[in-house]
Amino acid sequence: MKVRASWLYLLLPIAGVFELCMGIRGRSVAPRAEDYDAIIPVMASLYREGDLVVVAPRWAEPHVRRALGDAYFPLDAIGRSDSQRFSRAIEISVLGEEAPDTQRFREVERKRAGDFSIRVLENPQPEPVVFDFVDHLEPRYASAFGTDPEVRCTWSDRARVASGGLGGHPTFPPKRFLCQEDFYLNVSATIIADEKFLPRRCIYAHPTPTGARVVRFEKVPLGDRIVGHSGMYWMIERSHLGAPVDLEVRVDGDSLGTFSHSDGEGWKRFEVALGSHAGATEASVEFVVSAKRYEHRHFCFQADSR
Amino acid sequence: MTATRQRWLHLALAAGVGFLFLVVLLETTREVGYARDEGFYFFASRKYEAWFSLLGRDRALALKREQVDLAWAVNHEHPGLIKSLFALSHMKLQSGGKWFAETGTSFRFPAMVLGAIAVATTALWGMRRFGVAAGLVAGLSLAFMPRFFFHAHLACFDVPITALFVLTFFAFDKALSSEGAGWPIATGVLFGLGLDTKHNAWFLPIAFVFHGLLCALVAWRTGSNRWAATRRHVHAIGAMTILGPAILIVCWPWLWFDTLARFKEYASFHLHHDFYNMEFLGETYFQPPMPRLYAPVMSLATVPFITLALGTVGAALFLRRASKDLVECERSTLDRHRTTLLWVVGVGVSYGPWLSTNTPIFGGTKHWMPAYPFVALLAGAGFQAAITAAKSELERLGRPRLISLLAALGAALAVASPIEQAVRAHPWGLSAYTPLFGGATGAATLGLNRGFWGYTTGSVTDVLNQAPEGAEVYPHDTAGSSWAMLREDGRIRPDLRAVWRVEDADYSLYHHEMHMQQEEYQAWVAFGTVQPLVVRGLDGVPVIWVYRRPARR
Numbered sequence: 001m002k003v004r005a006s007w008l009y010l011l012l013p014i015a016g017v018f019e020l021c022m023g024i025r026g027r028s029v030a031p032r033a034e035d036y037d038a039i040i041p042v043m044a045s046l047y048r049e050g051d052l053v054v055v056a057p058r059w060a061e062p063h064v065r066r067a068l069g070d071a072y073f074p075l076d077a078i079g080r081s082d083s084q085r086f087s088r089a090i091e092i093s094v095l096g097e098e099a100p101d102t103q104r105f106r107e108v109e110r111k112r113a114g115d116f117s118i119r120v121l122e123n124p125q126p127e128p129v130v131f132d133f134v135d136h137l138e139p140r141y142a143s144a145f146g147t148d149p150e151v152r153c154t155w156s157d158r159a160r161v162a163s164g165g166l167g168g169h170p171t172f173p174p175k176r177f178l179c180q181e182d183f184y185l186n187v188s189a190t191i192i193a194d195e196k197f198l199p200r201r202c203i204y205a206h207p208t209p210t211g212a213r214v215v216r217f218e219k220v221p222l223g224d225r226i227v228g229h230s231g232m233y234w235m236i237e238r239s240h241l242g243a244p245v246d247l248e249v250r251v252d253g254d255s256l257g258t259f260s261h262s263d264g265e266g267w268k269r270f271e272v273a274l275g276s277h278a279g280a281t282e283a284s285v286e287f288v289v290s291a292k293r294y295e296h297r298h299f300c301f302q303a304d305s306r
Numbered sequence: 307m308t309a310t311r312q313r314w315l316h317l318a319l320a321a322g323v324g325f326l327f328l329v330v331l332l333e334t335t336r337e338v339g340y341a342r343d344e345g346f347y348f349f350a351s352r353k354y355e356a357w358f359s360l361l362g363r364d365r366a367l368a369l370k371r372e373q374v375d376l377a378w379a380v381n382h383e384h385p386g387l388i389k390s391l392f393a394l395s396h397m398k399l400q401s402g403g404k405w406f407a408e409t410g411t412s413f414r415f416p417a418m419v420l421g422a423i424a425v426a427t428t429a430l431w432g433m434r435r436f437g438v439a440a441g442l443v444a445g446l447s448l449a450f451m452p453r454f455f456f457h458a459h460l461a462c463f464d465v466p467i468t469a470l471f472v473l474t475f476f477a478f479d480k481a482l483s484s485e486g487a488g489w490p491i492a493t494g495v496l497f498g499l500g501l502d503t504k505h506n507a508w509f510l511p512i513a514f515v516f517h518g519l520l521c522a523l524v525a526w527r528t529g530s531n532r533w534a535a536t537r538r539h540v541h542a543i544g545a546m547t548i549l550g551p552a553i554l555i556v557c558w559p560w561l562w563f564d565t566l567a568r569f570k571e572y573a574s575f576h577l578h579h580d581f582y583n584m585e586f587l588g589e590t591y592f593q594p595p596m597p598r599l600y601a602p603v604m605s606l607a608t609v610p611f612i613t614l615a616l617g618t619v620g621a622a623l624f625l626r627r628a629s630k631d632l633v634e635c636e637r638s639t640l641d642r643h644r645t646t647l648l649w650v651v652g653v654g655v656s657y658g659p660w661l662s663t664n665t666p667i668f669g670g671t672k673h674w675m676p677a678y679p680f681v682a683l684l685a686g687a688g689f690q691a692a693i694t695a696a697k698s699e700l701e702r703l704g705r706p707r708l709i710s711l712l713a714a715l716g717a718a719l720a721v722a723s724p725i726e727q728a729v730r731a732h733p734w735g736l737s738a739y740t741p742l743f744g745g746a747t748g749a750a751t752l753g754l755n756r757g758f759w760g761y762t763t764g765s766v767t768d769v770l771n772q773a774p775e776g777a778e779v780y781p782h783d784t785a786g787s788s789w790a791m792l793r794e795d796g797r798i799r800p801d802l803r804a805v806w807r808v809e810d811a812d813y814s815l816y817h818h819e820m821h822m823q824q825e826e827y828q829a830w831v832a833f834g835t836v837q838p839l840v841v842r843g844l845d846g847v848p849v850i851w852v853y854r855r856p857a858r859r
Binding site for chain 1: 590592610611612615616619688689691692695696698699715716719720722723726727730740741742744745746747748750751806807808809820821822823824825827828829830831832835836837838839840841842845846847848851
């Protein structure tokens with residue numbers, strides 16, 4: 001039977017009803033803030049120190065952080081540069097989403113808590129970290145100085161905390177190396193936003209007007225390579241107005257490589273093989289930061305030895 | 307019913323819809339925190355208010371250049387009319403009469419009234435063209451577009467310019483279909499008021515000239531007299547040319563001195579506006595090229611689907627019927643389609659700038675909001691087409707009496723989803739997305755902007771009001787003057803102090819925008835915690851969260 005064209009107009013009220021129903025259903029698709037408390041007991045039974053906790057989709061992470069607290073989200077995990085260093089991860093998922101950076105992990109356990117799917121994941125090829133330089137930015141291991149003029153930076157436990165706000169420098173924490181050249185030219189462990197505005201925990205080491213900034217670590221146990229990343233807060237980098245920043249890695253005085261970071265490259269990985277230094281138990285490692293023009297170079301790097 | 311009685315009925319119904327909309331806005335304004343730009347306009351309006359006050363006391367002094375400049379230099383990158391209305395509303399209705407429970411509402415009131423006028427005009431125009439039900443569908447479709455509904459609460463210019471836009475179009479349409487000087491002059495006056503509202507008004511003459519050219523083309527095609535087809539265009543555009551700039555200058559004291567230089571500065575500000583950040587599909591855009599799909603995708607994502615579907619039907623039928631008439635050289639083509647053509651031009655001219663990848667997108671959907679009354683009117687046209695088809699089917703089936711019932715039911719179905727969406731999103735209007743995109747959750751997953759302007763501080767005042775006495779709060783993206791208004795209105799305790807460095811604060815707010823995440827990380831390091839005290843938002847999607855310094859826990 002031929003359908004009269006005018007009956008096609010029936011699609012309009014159907015669309016209206018359909019959209020209305022979808023809208024009403026949409027109210028309850030995602031869990032509410034208080035629903036996230038359901039994951040607390042499950043996570044308490046699953047979580048082990050050193051686990052990486054990831055949330056999918058990422059926009060739900062603030063809810064999970066509110067419910068679980070800092071113990072589940074140490075800065076080195078939430079500001080990680082890669083997930084390969086973690087041998088185990090726990091993924092908290094809503095709406096059937098999967099976290100992108102644990103997709104190569106293998107599921108070993110799955111639980112449900114309310115609206116949440118909680119998966120315990122194992123990394124089939126973890127890369128254990130022997131020494132994390134960001135974690136050890138403290139006088140027991142580290143020192144910082146400028147080369148021209150030769151100025152040693154002094155450690156403070158109670159320096160004035162300072163944040164640059166939107167478009168400004170990252171927060172300078174109370175514990176940091178204060179360098180004489182300028183308030184902004186300190187050396188500190190902080191967090192910057194990368195090209196995707198993801199958090200990256202790193203050592204802030206602004207280049208100096210002349211010479212170079214050296215961040216030296218002593219008595220460093222080494223694996224067979226040093227893996228790291230470097231970059232700047234994306235709103236600084238994306239303008240492409242600054243000079244490239246060079247980062248040289250030296251081990252026991254041997255230069256093992258220099259990596260240049262240009263604006264727009266984002267959070268960029270570097271890696272050096274340690275060769276004859278591999279497996280050393282008490283090495284001296286230096287990171288030498290320099291730029292031809294030092295202005296607005298909010299350089300930050302992360303490194304570890306694996 | 308006589309034509310006169312019908313006209314009055316339409317006017318009464320449209321005014322009723324507008325009035326009800328105004329009541330709804332007034333009843334729901336308290337939940338909407340003060341947006342960043344509102345803060346700037348509060349500040350400017352108070353300066354203008356002082357000048358108006360001086361004008362009342364000592365006119366000669368007030369008109370001196372130094373007094374004019376003292377007041378009107380503030381926020382002179384935007385014209386003065388709407389801020390003057392904010393000032394006068396505060397001065398006369400609040401300071402003079404305590405009309406409102408909150409001072410902020412007195413500043414917002416003129417924009418709300420203009421929002422109501424936009425809705426009423428849309429409803430009236432729809433009724434005049436297609437009947438009561440279609441007009442109601444058009445008016446309510448505009449009123450409850452979630453983004454329009456949100457912006458209609460604010461002491462800003464986006465809804466006022468939308469109102470002036472549709473009013474000027476309406477007057478222009480009346481000018482085309484009438485004789486005499488009245489409607490052309492009205493068009494010119496409204497154009498001038500539009501110019502003194504926001505720069506979108508500069509597109510009005512472009513729209514009307516384009517409409518005139520199309521009418522001339524139609525007249526040529528149908529063998530009609532081209533001068534007769536465009537004579538009234540010339541009259542109305544002539545009135546706009548004379549009255550528009552004159553009203554802009556007269557109603558904006560900043561232009562009373564150094565007029566040309568200051569006008570050039572104003573134009574230059576908008577022609578070379580900074581590019582702010584805007585997230586779209588997981589990317590933050592901050593400089594050209596901007597994504598060309600931004601306007602169409604964001605319209606699909608934020609205007610209720612039923613409104614767009616009805617509008618598409620309305621536009622498609624117009625095109626089909628107008629094309630048919632043109633092909634057949636039907637001499638009444640212009641009379642039959644001139645108004646709907648004007649609506650289509652209204653949509654086109656409002657979206658047109660976003661065909662260029664150099665046009666900023668930082669304001670999101672409000673940039674092209676003047677298109678929305680015409681989208682709503684086309685939705686009314688689509689609705690009427692559906693009702694007409696239903697009527698013929700019912701007559702064929704021998705049930706003509708059911709048509710009124712069906713029209714009422716259809717109108718309810720046409721506006722039910724928009725109303726549900728707007729009500730549900732309140733007061734998180736800038737986080738509102740349509741079910742087609744999965745609502746707020748779908749949009750968050752897609753990487754669409756969750757809000758801007760820092761207005762959602764208004765949604766965590768209960769948390770802040772539980773802070774210890776004298777606590778210091780970092781309000782993040784909320785402007786100082788917006789924070790001050792929250793305090794003045796008693797929404798925030800007077801002892802709570804805003805500080806502008808997170809490290810100085812006991813509480814830190816974070817209004818989520820992709821490019822602002824560094825500020826959350828700054829709070830993590832400054833406070834030594836990544837655990838928010840409270841996370842709030844729309845449908846489970848975080849929009850604002852509050853950190854408390856652990857030492858105070």
